Amino acid sequence: GAVVSQHPSRVICKSGTSVKIECRSLDFQATTMFWYRQFPKKSLMLMATSNEGSKATYEQGVEKDKFLINHASLTLSTLTVTSAHPEDSSFYICSARDKRGFNEQFFGPGTRLTVL
Amino acid sequence: ELKVEQNPLFLSMQEGKNYTIYCNYSTTSDRLYWYRQDPGKSLESLFVLLSNGAVKQEGRLMASLDTKARLSTLHITAAVHDLSATYFCAVEEDPYSGAGSYQLTFGKGTKLSVIP
Numbered sequence: 001g002a003v004v005s006q007h008p009s010r011v012i013c014k015s016g017t018s019v020k021i022e023c024r025s026l027d028f029q030a031t032t033m034f035w036y037r038q039f040p041k042k043s044l045m046l047m048a049t050s051n052e053g054s055k056a057t058y059e060q061g062v063e064k065d066k067f068l069i070n071h072a073s074l075t076l077s078t079l080t081v082t083s084a085h086p087e088d089s090s091f092y093i094c095s096a097r098d099k100r101g102f103n104e105q106f107f108g109p110g111t112r113l114t115v116l
Numbered sequence: 117e118l119k120v121e122q123n124p125l126f127l128s129m130q131e132g133k134n135y136t137i138y139c140n141y142s143t144t145s146d147r148l149y150w151y152r153q154d155p156g157k158s159l160e161s162l163f164v165l166l167s168n169g170a171v172k173q174e175g176r177l178m179a180s181l182d183t184k185a186r187l188s189t190l191h192i193t194a195a196v197h198d199l200s201a202t203y204f205c206a207v208e209e210d211p212y213s214g215a216g217s218y219q220l221t222f223g224k225g226t227k228l229s230v231i232p
Binding site: 032034041042043044046049093095097102103104105106107108109110112 | 147149151156157158159161164166204218219220221222223224225227
């Protein structure tokens with residue numbers, strides 16, 4: 001299957017700082033990427049859909065000014081958590097849709113964010 | 117709004133036993149995915165089911181899809197400890213339904229513990 005990477009895998013930051021998470025499709029072009037958030041022992045919650053060259057579509061209840069998404073190229077989407085607070089601590093997972101075949105989503109390894 | 121229900125949410129089973137996890141969903145869809153998640157890790161794709169009646173098997177796991185009943189099952193045969201993990205089903209929105217973008221809606225997950 002296709003490979004998706006995320007960087008960093010783990011980040012600890014102080015409250016009030018901003019954190020950028022990168023999601024890359026390594027061996028395919030992804031016009032659509034997705035950002036999910038997962039709390040401990042919970043399921044994945046879709047935060048936003050990121051389309052290359054256009055604004056992201058955010059799910060209801062997700063603050064677009066807090067979670068900035070940029071999909072500047074066909075292989076890279078970034079999620080920036082601005083002015084992070086402890087309640088933003090979570091596991092963030094991206095996925096990228098591979099248009100070859102049947103549009104399956106491939107998931108990155110996730111980023112564990114801890115805000116102190 | 118697409119709803120996906122998994123049951124059971126917790127499953128403790130002895131090695132060597134068989135069991136089935138159920139995934140029900142609320143709207144028309146022909147595409148369903150099963151994933152495995154180990155603690156602290158991202159999702160590992162297990163099965164992609166793309167049509168009514170689809171059945172796929174890999175090792176001790178077998179998944180099936182009945183789109184008319186809006187039901188998928190993940191059957192575990194002769195469980196072994198290595199199968200202990202959380203299993204998620206995810207249903208893909210029909211991209212032409214208005215939801216667009218091939219979004220996935222996840223079930224809450226089934227935490228499987230296989231006891232020696």
